[in-house]
Amino acid sequence: MFEPIILAQILWTGIATAAPFVLLxxxxxxxxxxxxxxxxxxxxxxxIAFYTMFYALNGLGLPLFAAVALGVVFTAGAAYLIEVCGxxxxxxxxxGNLTFFIFTLILSEFIIYVITLVFGTEPExxxxxxLSPIDIVGGIAISDWDKTGIGMTAxxxxxxxxxxxxxxxxxxxxxxxxxxxxAELYGISARRAYRVVAIVAALFIxxxxxxxxxxxxxxxxxxxxLVLSAVIGTLLGGIGRVFAAAWASIFLALIQxxxxxxxxxxxxxxxxxxxxxxxxxxxPRGVRMPRFRWAR
Amino acid sequence: MDxxxxxxxxxxxxxxxxxxxxxxLGYGGLSTVAHPIFFAVGAYTAGLMAVDFPEIPAFVNxxxxxxxxxxxxxxxxxxxxxxxxxxxxxASLGFQLGLLQLIKNLEFTxxxxxxxxxxxxxxxxxxGPAFLAxxxxxxxxxxxxxxxxxxxxxxxxxxxxxxxxxxxxxxxxNAMSMKIAIFAIGCGMAGGAGGxxxxxxxxVSPDQFDVLASAAILTMVVxxxxxxxYGPVVGAVLLLAIPQAITFLQxxxxxxxxxxxxxxxxxxxxxxxxxxAGILGTKGRPI
Numbered sequence: 001m002f003e004p005i006i007l008a009q010i011l012w013t014g015i016a017t018a019a020p021f022v023l024l025x026x027x028x029x030x031x032x033x034x035x036x037x038x039x040x041x042x043x044x045x046x047x048i049a050f051y052t053m054f055y056a057l058n059g060l061g062l063p064l065f066a067a068v069a070l071g072v073v074f075t076a077g078a079a080y081l082i083e084v085c086g087x088x089x090x091x092x093x094x095x096g097n098l099t100f101f102i103f104t105l106i107l108s109e110f111i112i113y114v115i116t117l118v119f120g121t122e123p124e125x126x127x128x129x130x131l132s133p134i135d136i137v138g139g140i141a142i143s144d145w146d147k148t149g150i151g152m153t154a155x156x157x158x159x160x161x162x163x164x165x166x167x168x169x170x171x172x173x174x175x176x177x178x179x180x181x182x183a184e185l186y187g188i189s190a191r192r193a194y195r196v197v198a199i200v201a202a203l204f205i206x207x208x209x210x211x212x213x214x215x216x217x218x219x220x221x222x223x224x225x226l227v228l229s230a231v232i233g234t235l236l237g238g239i240g241r242v243f244a245a246a247w248a249s250i251f252l253a254l255i256q257x258x259x260x261x262x263x264x265x266x267x268x269x270x271x272x273x274x275x276x277x278x279x280x281x282x283x284p285r286g287v288r289m290p291r292f293r294w295a296r
Numbered sequence: 297m298d299x300x301x302x303x304x305x306x307x308x309x310x311x312x313x314x315x316x317x318x319x320x321l322g323y324g325g326l327s328t329v330a331h332p333i334f335f336a337v338g339a340y341t342a343g344l345m346a347v348d349f350p351e352i353p354a355f356v357n358x359x360x361x362x363x364x365x366x367x368x369x370x371x372x373x374x375x376x377x378x379x380x381x382x383x384x385x386x387a388s389l390g391f392q393l394g395l396l397q398l399i400k401n402l403e404f405t406x407x408x409x410x411x412x413x414x415x416x417x418x419x420x421x422x423x424g425p426a427f428l429a430x431x432x433x434x435x436x437x438x439x440x441x442x443x444x445x446x447x448x449x450x451x452x453x454x455x456x457x458x459x460x461x462x463x464x465x466x467x468x469x470n471a472m473s474m475k476i477a478i479f480a481i482g483c484g485m486a487g488g489a490g491g492x493x494x495x496x497x498x499x500v501s502p503d504q505f506d507v508l509a510s511a512a513i514l515t516m517v518v519x520x521x522x523x524x525x526y527g528p529v530v531g532a533v534l535l536l537a538i539p540q541a542i543t544f545l546q547x548x549x550x551x552x553x554x555x556x557x558x559x560x561x562x563x564x565x566x567x568x569x570x571x572x573a574g575i576l577g578t579k580g581r582p583i
Contacts, residue, residue, distance in 0.1 A: 038382060095572065097382055098327060102518060105511050106564045113557035120550065224507060228393065231386060270397040276390030280383055281376055 002261070005139045012140050014257030018250040019149030020211040023156055024226055025233035027204035029245035030160070032234060034177045034197040041082050041104040042230070044111030045202060046223035049075040049209040051115050054124055054218075071206045079198040082107065088191060108224065116220045123217035130215055149211045156207055157246060160200070164242075169196055177240065232276045236283075299543070301424035305496055307536045308431035309489050312438045314516040314528030316485035319442050321514075322523035323451070324478040325458035327381060328388035329510040330372065333395050334365040334483035336505035338490025340405055341365075343414045343500050354417040358491030365487025366480045368395075373479040377472065389507065400502045410501025414494050427496045434492060435529075438485050443525045445481070454478060512560075519567045521574030530575050535560060 024046070031039045052074040056067035086107065090099055132145035164170035175183040176193035184190055212218065212226070233252060237245030252275065256268045263271075317331045338361030345357040376387045400408045418426050445451055457464045457471050465471050494500050516535050521527025539556040547555065567575070 038386070089569065093572065097385075098321075098514075098518065098522075099568065099572065101329075101385065102511070102514060102564070103568055105507070106515065106561050106568075109508065109511060110558065110561035110565065113554045113561060117551065117554040117558065228389075232390075235386065266401050267397075270394055270401065273390050273394035273397055277376075277387055277394055280379060280387040280390065 008138075009140050010257050010260070011254070012142065012146070014254040015250060016143075016146035016149050017257065018253030019153040020208040020215075021226075021229050021233065021253060022153050022246045022249045023204045023208035023211070024230040025237075025245050025249040026157065026160065026242055027201035027208070028227065028230035029234040029237065029239075029242045030173075030204075031197055031201045033240045033242055034173050035087070035194050037087065037100055037104070038231070039087075039104050039201075040101070040227055041086075041107045042201065042205060043223035043227035044108035045075050045078055045082075045205050046209055046226055047108075047112055047115050047220055048078050049202075049206045050126075050213050050218050050223075051119055051124075051220075053206075053210060053213065054119075054126055057126055058128075068206065068210060071210070072203065075206050076199045076202040078111075079202040080195060083195050083198040088194070108227075112220045112223070119220065121219055121221075123219050124213075125217050126210070126213035130217075132215070145211075145215050149215075152207055152211065156204060157243070160204075161243070163200070173197055228276070229272065232272060232279065235276065235279045298424055301428055303536065303540055305424070305428050305431050307533055308428065308435040309493050309496075310513070310516060310532040310536055311435040311529050312431075312489040312492075313486055313513050314520065314532045315435075315439050315442050315525075316482040316489075317513050318517045318522060318524075318528045319445065319485075320479055320482035321517060322527075323442075323446050323454050323458065324475060324482070326377070326475060326479060327385045328372075328376075328479075329385055329507070329514060330388035330392040331483070331486055331513050332505040332509035333392040334369055334486040335490040335493070335509070336396065336399065336500070336502070337365045337368050338362060338487025339494040339500045339505075340399065340411060340490070341487070342491035343411045343494035344404070346414050346495070347411070350415055354495055358488055358495070361491035361494075362484045362487040365490070366484040369480050369483030370476060373476045377475050377479070389510070392505075392510065393507070396502045396505060406501070408502060410499060410503075411494075412499045414498040414500070416498055417495060427492075431492050431496070434488065438488075439525065439529060441485075446525065515564045519564060519571075519574055521577030524574070524576045527574050527576040534575075535563060538563060 024042075028039065028042055031037060031042070049071045053067045053071040056062045056070045057064070062070070086103060087100070090103060132143040134141050134143045136142075164174060172183070172188045173193050173196060175186070175188050176190045180190040180193075183193075208226075209218075229249070229252070233249035234245045236248035236252065237243075252272065255275070256271060259268055259271055313331065313335060320326050320328065320331070338358075340361075341364040342354075342357040342361040345352060345360055346354065349357075372388070372391050376384060376391065379387060399405045405411055416423065446454065453464075453469065454474065457469070457474050461471050490500075512535070516531035517528045518531070519535065520529065520531025539559040542552070542555055542559065545552075571577075
């Protein structure tokens with residue numbers, strides 16, 4: 001059971017499985033960093049992303065690129081509308097945290113009920129078959145889905161890094177995240193930043209839902225659980241530290257993968273929620289690694 | 297006749313839940329969303345005792361459900377009330393979902409399928425009206441207990457703690473013990489509601505107490521008017537009764553359930569924007 005090849009396989013599968021969760025966590029953590037909001041409405045956007053692509057592929061028979069493009073349009077459109085017609089209105093009224101919590105959660109529920117009405121509660125996948133061709137490399141099974149997932153996640157993270165570091169819009173997001181009022185004094189529009197981050201997060205959501213939907217089934221309620229995994233990753237990484245949240249997601253996925261060596265798979269979710277509770281009680285500002293200094 | 301009575305009993309049970317949650321959230325200022333888990337603890341305790349020890353009277357089992365909910369709430373409060381605001385909200389969510397996962401995975405609770413065949417103490421044609429009388433009386437008692445707590449000197453101390461915790465502590469009062477006490481009282485009431493629920497519906501499953509249940513109770517409190525005695529009652533009646541208006545359409549369950557959900561969520565969203573302080577709430581008080 002503890003043979004190196006088995007451990008290596010679990011390690012690889014854990015990293016590959018983490019891919020969509022990293023994307024969801026990055027979208028959630030970035031939104032929290034810039035807007036200061038725990039945006040549970042992202043679970044509604046996840047449902048929109050998946051079911052748009054599902055209908056485009058299976059109902060309309062469109063090719064993949066068109067289905068993904070439609071997914072992006074609908075999800076980003078929904079994110080933009082939620083920001084402009086919902087969150088901004090509540091911000092202008094100086095609503096409290098609970099109002100935002102209720103609004104985002106109930107809006108997600110509304111979207112999920114509408115999707116349930118249209119598509120039913122049957123589990124759905126993007127493709128009729130979710131079996132992915134497998135190569136054996138050094139005794140480890142590596143599927144095409146694994147490669148796609150890890151590749152998409154790596155590209156997404158690099159693109160986000162470049163966007164945040166080198167583009168003016170990305171730097172504006174950082175400025176608004178640091179201090180929205182001060183940023184506005186310098187002529188940076190916080191409203192614009194909130195809209196931009198909503199759309200950037202929507203792109204990550206579509207990518208993640210493509211990966212999840214092409215590897216397993218989804219029911220309308222699934223996104224509510226998915227957004228919780230993003231919350232846990234965000235907390236573990238530390239609020240405001242988007243890339244640390246991505247690492248935290250990988251760490252969580254690896255913990256879950258390796259836990260099968262010791263406990264049954266049915267206990268994996270309990271492990272996840274235990275992490276959520278323990279993290280917020282013991283490390284409310286996230287787990288910070290000590291900085292290594294080479295020399296003085 | 298059964299269906300309207302069932303709806304009325306649901307309203308009474310949710311009135312207890314909303315009123316007790318209002319004590320914790322509206323008066324105590326403790327932003328937790330884990331209230332349904334105490335409802336679940338009460339329901340499972342009473343249900344399991346009814347199944348395993350049928351000779352014990354029902355009211356003893358309901359009180360045992362309340363007691364267990366109080367114990368679990370003190371455990372949560374002791375560990376998590378040192379964080380507040382958003383952090384407490386998320387920590388309570390983690391606690392709730394973790395405990396539900398535990399219930400799902402344990403065999404003696406019936407697992408994900410739930411606990412069924414809970415014996416009914418009342419039988420016959422008067423079962424529904426009798427349960428309605430019991431639940432209605434419990435709901436009224438609960439609302440008046442909350443009113444008695446918040447209108448007395450202890451209530452003023454609770455409000456002071458909620459609004460200015462630092463000043464409250466500087467006066468030599470123990471904010472933590474007060475928080476734990478409010479939390480335990482509120483959660484105990486929720487546990488009692490759970491016991492009544494288990495006895496009437498004779499079936500409980502983990503999915504009934506998940507994050508959607510949290511959202512439902514939270515919206516009843518906020519839309520009725522958080523921090524008002526009768527607001528949660530109005531919220532419970534409104535949000536449970538109005539979605540029932542479409543039942544006369546005789547739609548199939550696959551359409552009826554999401555339609556009722558859509559009506560419920562639309563109502564919440566409409567009130568959130570049109571009357572943010574709640575129906576009985578005071579303008580200007582942020583939520």
